[in-house]
Amino acid sequence: MRLRLVKKNVVLFLMMSLILFILYYSKFMLTIESGVLDNVPHKGTQDDDTNTFNYGTVLQMRKSVYDSNYRQFIQNADKFAGDPEVVIVVQVHNRPAYLKMLIQSLEKASEIGKFFVVFSHDYFSEEIGDLVKGITFCKVLQIYFPYSTQLYPNEFPGQDPLDCPRDISKEDARKTECLNAEHPDAYGHYREASITQTKHHWWWKLHFVFERLKVLQGYKGFAVFIEEDNYILPDFFSFFKSMTNLRDKDCVDCDVLALGNHDGVSQFAELSSKTEKSGWMSTKNNIGMGISRELYYKLMGCNNEFCNYDDYNWDWTLQNLSGTCIKKPLKVLVACGTRVLHTGNCGLHQKEACNSEVAQQKVDAALEKVRTALFPQKLTLTNHGSVEHKPHMKNGGWGDIRDHILCANYAARL
Numbered sequence: 001m002r003l004r005l006v007k008k009n010v011v012l013f014l015m016m017s018l019i020l021f022i023l024y025y026s027k028f029m030l031t032i033e034s035g036v037l038d039n040v041p042h043k044g045t046q047d048d049d050t051n052t053f054n055y056g057t058v059l060q061m062r063k064s065v066y067d068s069n070y071r072q073f074i075q076n077a078d079k080f081a082g083d084p085e086v087v088i089v090v091q092v093h094n095r096p097a098y099l100k101m102l103i104q105s106l107e108k109a110s111e112i113g114k115f116f117v118v119f120s121h122d123y124f125s126e127e128i129g130d131l132v133k134g135i136t137f138c139k140v141l142q143i144y145f146p147y148s149t150q151l152y153p154n155e156f157p158g159q160d161p162l163d164c165p166r167d168i169s170k171e172d173a174r175k176t177e178c179l180n181a182e183h184p185d186a187y188g189h190y191r192e193a194s195i196t197q198t199k200h201h202w203w204w205k206l207h208f209v210f211e212r213l214k215v216l217q218g219y220k221g222f223a224v225f226i227e228e229d230n231y232i233l234p235d236f237f238s239f240f241k242s243m244t245n246l247r248d249k250d251c252v253d254c255d256v257l258a259l260g261n262h263d264g265v266s267q268f269a270e271l272s273s274k275t276e277k278s279g280w281m282s283t284k285n286n287i288g289m290g291i292s293r294e295l296y297y298k299l300m301g302c303n304n305e306f307c308n309y310d311d312y313n314w315d316w317t318l319q320n321l322s323g324t325c326i327k328k329p330l331k332v333l334v335a336c337g338t339r340v341l342h343t344g345n346c347g348l349h350q351k352e353a354c355n356s357e358v359a360q361q362k363v364d365a366a367l368e369k370v371r372t373a374l375f376p377q378k379l380t381l382t383n384h385g386s387v388e389h390k391p392h393m394k395n396g397g398w399g400d401i402r403d404h405i406l407c408a409n410y411a412a413r414l
């Protein structure tokens with residue numbers, strides 16, 4: 001009898017412990033989660049002064065993402081103490097071979113010590129992290145997109161197993177009661193997580209750079225947005241400076257600096273010192289974009305329009321805002337001789353497979369071609385007036401209201 005009572009108590013005790021443990025654990029996880037969302041500071045850990053990232057499990061990665069974004073560890077800060085004179089923000093996914101080339105281009109850029117380079121990741125791997133950690137020649141910060149599909153492998157913003165398949169009809173979707181049955185895109189397709197990620201990351205990053213980066217709070221200049229498969233030319237810094245001066249003198253209503261274009265370098269010698277102003281065109285001016293705080297505020301004024309527009313491309317989305325939600329069409333000051341090359345050859349439209357060695361050879365040839373025409377003494381400006389832009393068909397891929405809501409929330413969280 002006594003023994004049975006004891007046994008019963010033990011079982012009871014064990015069950016209570018288990019419940020308490022689960023409650024405690026889930027509260028702990030919730031704290032981390034809401035910490036990620038609300039930027040609530042929490043106690044530092046021993047690695048306060050280092051940029052360690054734990055790649056072990058999804059939960060550890062989420063925690064590292066939150067900690068790193070909160071801590072904002074600036075690599076090489078002691079070596080390069082002055083305020084940054086040019087800010088470059090790189091959106092990085094998962095192409096280390098191309099990222100490596102970009103880093104080499106930075107290393108070769110003149111006055112690189114005056115740069116501040118931010119790497120914004122949506123894919124977390126030791127290989128990519130180590131590439132960036134290896135940089136010794138300027139101030140560097142790594143930031144991490146907290147709603148990466150990698151961090152949510154089985155739920156939104158990743159792909160939920162209960163999401164509707166892309167090509168199912170709305171009728172069938174309703175019958176199967178899949179999660180987003182009511183929200184296909186303009187072409188009747190359902191959400192694919194991997195397709196939506198780039199636009200999310202782009203918008204989050206814009207907000208994070210201008211509102212959250214402590215080190216940029218007093219920065220009044222342009223931040224130049226590039227991608228991991230871009231390559232900057234050696235005179236980037238002096239060209240950027242000249243272009244900024246030119247804008248302040250002769251084109252104060254230019255919203256954007258386009259330091260790159262997609263025309264290649266075959267005419268570089270003639271074009272090196274030329275700039276022009278025109279209306280912003282997504283297909284032409286989406287590479288090496290210099291964005292100022294003023295433009296950032298203009299864009300955020302159209303937060304809902306950006307986030308609800310059914311196009312998974314951030315650049316086509318901006319195109320639609322230009323002249324609609326942003327009343328005055330965006331104006332851009334363009335470098336006719338590009339200072340940002342595009343090395344990526346894995347795109348959807350390229351026939352040849354990804355081959356970073358081929359890309360490297362092309363870059364080397366381009367560098368040789370432009371060498372004698374870099375560092376122009378003085379820039380010239382041609383006015384092309386406002387280019388008429390016909391309204392474009394939206395591309396779809398952004399019909400799910402969960403995307404609209406998540407996207408609109410980046411700007412709401414301060």
Ligand SMILES: *[C@@H]1O[C@H](CO)[C@@H](O)[C@H](O)[C@H]1NC(C)=O
Pocket residue numbers: 319320321322323324390391392394
């Ligand atoms: C922007 O999108 C809206 C809605 O699809 C459309 O009515 C409008 O014509 C578009 N404007 C431009 C400039 O593309």
